Amino acid sequence: MSEITITLPDKSTRTYQSGVTPLEVAESIGSKLANDTVAASINGVLSDATIPLKTDSDLNLYTGSTIEGHEVLLHSTAHLMAQAVKALWPESQITIGPAIKNRFYYDFDIDGTISNEDLQKIENKMQQIAKEDLQVTRKELSRNEAIKLFKDRGEKYKVEIIEQIDKTDKISAYTQGDFIDLCRGPHVPSTGKIKHFKLLSTSGAYWRGDENNKMLQRVYGTVFSTNNELKEYLTFLEEAKKRDHRKLGKELEIYTFDDEVGPGLPLWLPNGGVIIDALEELAKESETRHGYHRVRSPHLSKGTLYEKSGHLELYKESMYPAMDVDGIEYYVKPMNCPHHHKIYAASPKSYRDLPFRIAEYGTCYRYEKSGQLFGLMRVRSMQMNDAHIYCSKSDFDEEFLDVCKMYLEYFEIFGIDKYEMRLSLHDPKDLGKKYINEPELWLETEESVKIALKKGGVNFTEIPGEAAFYGPKIDVQVWSAIGKEFTLATNQVDFAIPKRFNLTFTDKKGIEQTPICIHRAPLSTHERFIGFLIEHYGGDFPLWLSPTQAIILPVSEKTLVYAKSLKKKFIAAGIRTKLDERPEKIGAKIRQAEINKIPVMVIVGEKEAAEKTVSVRRRFIGDQGSIKVAQLLKTLNNEHKQRSQPYRESQ
């Protein structure tokens, strides 16, 4: 047998007999490595660790702790779970079971449902199969062999998948014990590699994600290469729940829902009202600086307005049904643009009036499907930080970039750094269906958006097929504490609707032109943005957003008079201040203030009352000692005005 040279990632080389497997290479390096190896890459191609190496190769061994190895581990655990489910429910059908971020799932077509108690049963079965340490072997099949194999096994979903696989693609199956699954791989060498896993939840999921198809049973689970990593992940999930805006929003009395009002219709409590005011103040300041006019429009409109805009045709089922007023159909507005177009149209425009920028915290109503509702993040009534910019083509780049700049200004103020900017483009296949049928305008607009973004140095990823029906859009994606993805801010280019509304301006040469419209909502809606902020700050708002900025805590009732005079003084100075008058010990008052996440505690005992000072305790910082009242007020006023970031536990 010939010898081959294996080059490892550190560029060191080793010589082996031809036919050696990556797993054997790992073994020759160390038994610990061999034990932890779940997959390999051979000349850059991710492969099973059991594939024999025939020629000189670059080899990278992946343990379950690497990104690639973890994904393989997740995927193999999905197979293990499917094997367990087949063992427990022989009549069930397997469908698909991929790895997703830190988790895997598998969808089953099964009589009845899988309950939470069943999860334990499945998990036990999985432990048993893992202990058997079954070899996992790959086999490549022809199309016909594959179809026959899965037909014989009665797996009709698998047959359906194979029939749709590209004819030129290789088909492979993985076997472990009596379980065979159609799979591209790679997989762990044997089931014994899978040790530290947990099944997390069950749910329904449509076959192929199509709501017209059968509802399958989905089981989610996770796996890690060490028990510690698994525990860390489970702890992380627990911690995330503590930051959930639904939990914090209730505890901090920011908003509530009431059955009699209706689902998805949030009621803002006084604390939420304070946050809304602060955000609107910020928006007003910044929009004024960027040359916006503020407008107001009603919550209702005749249906003909939405016929003209095209919304009624495309979104009727997610609008509240029409109400009959004097025999005419009216709708509550699902968005502000048509009203704003009418504001533009209220007077003739010349190029001198452009760019015409109008902004409104407009209240919109959308009949979101009941299963969609999610705390404040997905609601049926919302106040959007909306604005529409009408400009000429030649102004477009500058205007578009100015909007992007505004996003970034805001993100800096809020310390938002974990987000993804997505440029959503149209799919030419859907022209005339999902999208307005203007192929050339689409290409032209998308190109100018890309150029503007590149010019402005804005990083983005392109997503085909996700555009708005009237033009491309930039979305800012963020994630909730429990990992749900949301579009926080959006910025859309509209080259079509102004035409439908006959919006025009007279250019320098006296010719009538149609303006381009930019829709933008950098602060999203109050609902979604505040939901996001609650989680982003973990309930610890910066001073300028904090519903209660300072609380006066008298050490005993002996200093209550001084405390009351301070409260008046603080409020007069514009600080949102409360006073804890309960006949409690100072420790208890401090504890309550900490639980309420109040950033500034002003502690006054007899010493402070005599010296006309205050003792300051700041959240996450602690006791700051006594200072003059005027000095504290000055500090707080500055901090408020500058919209400083909050102190964090890490600081």
Place this chain on the structure above:
RNA sequence: GCCUACGUAGCUCAGUGGUAGAGCACUUCCUUGGUAAGGAAGAGGUCGCCGGUUCAAUCCCGGCCGUAGGCUCCA
């Protein structure tokens, strides 16, 4: 909208086929305490709503409403 689970005091949650309990919060009283819980008493619930089974339902069954985890959708 679909699948599954859940719904008991303001909050977090026990509990039972014979009309309900804890802790925290709240009110009052005692305590006047110096940087994360002082003590006592009191008040507070048509057990989500409607119907059925039963001598009797908060508990069992059905429907509805709401919430949660997903799926699908998101101008």
